Amino acid sequence: MNLLIRGGRVVDPSQSLDAKRDVRIENGLIAQISEHLEPDDWGFGETGVVDAENAIVAPGFIDMHVHLREPGQTHKETIATGTAAAVAGGFTSVACMPNTKPPLDTPALITEVLRLAGEAALARVYPIAAITKDRAGRELAPFWRLHDAGAVAFSDDGSTVADARVLRQAALYARDVPGVFIEHCEDPALKGDAVMNEGDASLRFGASAAPGLAEDVIVARDLLICGETGKPFHLAHLSTATSVDLVRFARSRGTACTCEVTPHHLLLDDHRFTDFRADAKVNPPLRGQRDCEALRAAVRDGTIDVLATDHAPHTREEKAGLLADAPPGFSGLEVALGAYALALPDLPLERFVALLSANPARILGIPGGTLRVGSLGDVTVFAEERWTADVSRFQSLGKNTPFDGWTFPRRPIATVVAGNLLMYRGRLAARTPV
Numbered sequence: 001m002n003l004l005i006r007g008g009r010v011v012d013p014s015q016s017l018d019a020k021r022d023v024r025i026e027n028g029l030i031a032q033i034s035e036h037l038e039p040d041d042w043g044f045g046e047t048g049v050v051d052a053e054n055a056i057v058a059p060g061f062i063d064m065h066v067h068l069r070e071p072g073q074t075h076k077e078t079i080a081t082g083t084a085a086a087v088a089g090g091f092t093s094v095a096c097m098p099n100t101k102p103p104l105d106t107p108a109l110i111t112e113v114l115r116l117a118g119e120a121a122l123a124r125v126y127p128i129a130a131i132t133k134d135r136a137g138r139e140l141a142p143f144w145r146l147h148d149a150g151a152v153a154f155s156d157d158g159s160t161v162a163d164a165r166v167l168r169q170a171a172l173y174a175r176d177v178p179g180v181f182i183e184h185c186e187d188p189a190l191k192g193d194a195v196m197n198e199g200d201a202s203l204r205f206g207a208s209a210a211p212g213l214a215e216d217v218i219v220a221r222d223l224l225i226c227g228e229t230g231k232p233f234h235l236a237h238l239s240t241a242t243s244v245d246l247v248r249f250a251r252s253r254g255t256a257c258t259c260e261v262t263p264h265h266l267l268l269d270d271h272r273f274t275d276f277r278a279d280a281k282v283n284p285p286l287r288g289q290r291d292c293e294a295l296r297a298a299v300r301d302g303t304i305d306v307l308a309t310d311h312a313p314h315t316r317e318e319k320a321g322l323l324a325d326a327p328p329g330f331s332g333l334e335v336a337l338g339a340y341a342l343a344l345p346d347l348p349l350e351r352f353v354a355l356l357s358a359n360p361a362r363i364l365g366i367p368g369g370t371l372r373v374g375s376l377g378d379v380t381v382f383a384e385e386r387w388t389a390d391v392s393r394f395q396s397l398g399k400n401t402p403f404d405g406w407t408f409p410r411r412p413i414a415t416v417v418a419g420n421l422l423m424y425r426g427r428l429a430a431r432t433p434v
């Protein structure tokens with residue numbers, strides 16, 4: 001199947017391209033970008049045509065922080081439903097976190113994730129393996145074997161590697177293994193049993209709370225370990241003003257670190273807690289307004305490298321449990337593009353696209369993130385159209401989002417993976433092998 005994406009504004013920061021162009025995909029790869037292409041120019045095979053008039057055509061979006069829950073928690077999400085949510089949300093690739101049951105700490109489990117992703121045949125899936133065995137923070141995972149099996153990065157996400165000695169040793173052992181360390185930064189001692197951020201909201205509310213310091217001390221520690229060991233670190237879901245300041249400071253000293261921010265930390269503050277429900281419970285917690293503003297400023301000034309969702313699906317029953325017991329997290333893939341645009345209305349499109357394509361591709365060392373001729377035929381088409389999120393239409397099994405009913409200014413129109421049109425205007429195509 002060949003595909004022609006016609007009439008769109010092509011925004012591809014990897015080749016400083018921002019112009020009205022047609023894009024032709026052949027045999028799964030970008031074949032030609034030109035001012036005007038006709039399906040008949042082709043000469044052979046069947047050609048599908050995607051109308052991208054009044055829309056923006058970008059390299060396929062990559063979400064480098066999702067929880068697909070398989071193996072072991074298929075009541076929350078499966079690789080099939082999670083990747084359906086990805087293509088519905090405009091993502092052509094996702095990198096999935098290893099806090100599954102069991103955690104992704106053996107080559108066989110990485111192989112199994114890749115097999116299930118191949119069967120689902122929707123978004124591409126890049127597994128992230130654990131840093132420590134069983135994510136227990138003690139023994140190191142077999143980095144080379146995990147890499148050889150297909151792991152693109154390492155993380156104990158969901159928890160912090162609490163023991164600095166273990167993390168430093170891991171970074172030294174894994175220094176030559178391809179794959180960034182993705183750090184979840186929350187000090188378990190300072191975090192305690194907190195369900196929310198410590199601030200005026202928690203004082204009024206009376207729930208157990210943790211200070212932003214719980215994140216800041218680990219960010220500082222990890223940046224120092226990154227600088228000392230030379231292992232590249234990527235800091236996940238930053239949520240405080242001090243964290244981004246620390247990243248700026250570390251970079252000024254030449255530390256090779258990158259970082260990401262989520263839609264909810266950009267848009268929502270801890271005043272979302274109005275009752276004892278777990279709808280607003282997430283790790284790290286929603287912070288104060290000043291932190292949200294600092295994160296948005298950090299995206300604008302280039303401190304933040306990546307927009308990532310931390311898609312964390314849970315069942316309705318789980319989220320309806322007691323605030324103290326209910327799991328943290330939001331189902332993010334299907335609202336993310338709209339939420340980013342709402343949070344960052346003035347962000348130039350070129351930067352918006354880079355934060356979702358070229359940057360995560362570079363950090364993970366995976367193909368994609370570009371529309372250069374010969375690269376993957378993965379494309380995201382989106383438009384400046386207002387729409388209202390409706391959780392009942394989610395492909396994800398996780399219906400837990402604080403954004404249900406919100407109206408957003410931007411939406412995905414089409415998701416193309418290897419030249420296959422997998423989503424067009426909200427409808428998913430029948431599955432075709434990637």
Ligand code: DOR
Nearest residue numbers: 067158282283312328329
């Ligand atoms: O809120 C969160 N949920 N934060 C994490 O780091 C983990 C995630 C999950 O796996 O549910």
